[in-house]
Amino acid sequence: MLLDLVTPLGSVLKEQADELLVPACDGLMGILKGHDDMIAALGDGTLVVKSQSGEKSLSIEGGGFLQVDGDNVYVLAEKASPIN
DSSP states (O other): OEEEEEETTEEEEEEEOSEEEEEETTEEEEEETTOOOEEEEEOSEEEEEEETTEEEEEEEEEEEEEEEETTEEEEEEEEEEEOO
8 A cells, every 4th residue: 555644844755555553543553455445533653654675663743634545545744753
């Protein structure tokens, strides 16, 4: 699935992912390829992107929204930064 992570400052990450762990408002949510279409509110926390090339973690601050649309996942976050 294609992840597109955007903040008010622009695109932060756009890449193919096998699995996502997302900080939803009511807890951590997992998303795999084939997930039903949905929209969810995000809370603060760590977004984990797992792919064949490895795993990346990003800090989400200020909340935002997530949309799953077919094989595309759009994350609109107030602030997102890589965790080293």
